[in-house]
Every structure is written in structure tokens, then in C-alpha cells.
Amino acid sequence: MPNILVVEDSPTMRQLISFAMKRISNSRVIEATDGVDALKKLSSDTIDLILCDINMPVMDGLKLVSLVRGNPTFKDIPIIMVTTEGAEEDRKRAIAIGANAYLPKPIQTQELIKMVNTYLGGSGS
Numbered sequence: 001m002p003n004i005l006v007v008e009d010s011p012t013m014r015q016l017i018s019f020a021m022k023r024i025s026n027s028r029v030i031e032a033t034d035g036v037d038a039l040k041k042l043s044s045d046t047i048d049l050i051l052c053d054i055n056m057p058v059m060d061g062l063k064l065v066s067l068v069r070g071n072p073t074f075k076d077i078p079i080i081m082v083t084t085e086g087a088e089e090d091r092k093r094a095i096a097i098g099a100n101a102y103l104p105k106p107i108q109t110q111e112l113i114k115m116v117n118t119y120l121g122g123s124g125s
């Protein structure tokens with residue numbers, strides 16, 4: 001039963017991603033509104049995969065990725081970044097600091113589900 005952490009400050013986008021994750025078998029979605037909130041959720045739940053926005057208040061996605069990768073407990077959790085259209089520099093930086101993959105907005109639900117299944121080691125929905 002994979003626990004998927006969705007980190008996104010926009011309620012609309014968070015809802016859209018969380019809704020798509022209902023199509024991942026037996027998954028449970030945990031939501032966070034920014035990087036600091038995500039760290040709290042990482043401490044209180046066992047997270048199997050992180051879906052993370054880049055631009056967020058309080059703590060952005062890039063900072064969160066570097067903290068997760070620097071933490072012995074969390075460093076191996078797959079991270080997929082959800083990036084703004086055309087933000088090529090952000091994508092390169094995200095991968096450089098340890099994100100596994102990125103998906104540009106607007107989100108293609110099928111693509112997202114496929115990518116999440118790949119990183120969860122599943123066989124697709």
C-alpha cells in the first residue's frame with residue numbers, strides 16, 4: 001500500500017494530482033502545502049513517493065529535494081517534480097540536486113500515473 005506525498009501550494013493543482021493518484025492501486029495520498037509541511041508529513045508517515053511542485057511559499061520544492069536527499073532516512077524516496085511550463089532551468093536544477101524525474105504542467109494524467117507506477121515499481125494501472 002504505497003503512501004504518496006503530494007506537495008503543492010495550489011489547492012486546485014493539489015486536488016487534481018491527488019485525484020489522479022486514486023488510480024494507483026491501493027495508494028493513500030498525503031497532502032502538504034509547502035516544503036516545511038512536507039517535512040512534517042515525512043516524519044509522521046512512511047512515504048513511498050513524493051510528487052512535488054517547485055514554486056511554493058515558506059519552502060520551495062528545490063529546497064525540499066535537497067533536504068530529503070541529505071537525510072539518511074528519506075534519501076532513497078523517489079521524487080517526481082511537477083514543473084511550470086517552459087521552466088527549463090528549474091528542471092535541470094531539480095534533477096541535478098536529486099529529483100528522479102519531472103512532469104511539466106499542464107499535467108497529463110495518464111503520463112503522471114505511468115511515471116508514478118514506474119517509480120513505485122508497479123506494473124501500471
Ligand SMILES: [Mg+2]
Binds near residue numbers: 008009010053054055
Ligand atoms: Mg506552486
